[in-house]
Amino acid sequence: MAGLKFEIKENLGTLSESSKGWKKELNIISWNDRAPKFDIREWDPEHQKMGKGITLSNDELKELKNILNNMDI
Numbered sequence: 001m002a003g004l005k006f007e008i009k010e011n012l013g014t015l016s017e018s019s020k021g022w023k024k025e026l027n028i029i030s031w032n033d034r035a036p037k038f039d040i041r042e043w044d045p046e047h048q049k050m051g052k053g054i055t056l057s058n059d060e061l062k063e064l065k066n067i068l069n070n071m072d073i
Contacts, residue, residue: 008047009036021045031055 007030015024022042029039038061041053056064 005032006030022051
């Protein structure tokens with residue numbers, strides 16, 4: 001995307017990896033010099049290309065954690 005600036009502040013973990021080397025990761029990312037947020041998306045091995053993903057605030061991540069903790073899987 002043109003004009004999109006990002007900085008991966010911290011990699012928290014890898015959820016999966018495709019046969020082409022792309023990894024679905026949970027990271028803390030600052031988008032366009034804004035406050036860092038939690039982010040789940042696929043990245044190429046060099047972290048230059050990315051897939052569609054989801055960005056979550058602290059409160060949203062806490063709510064997601066609550067939902068997952070209450071699931072019977």
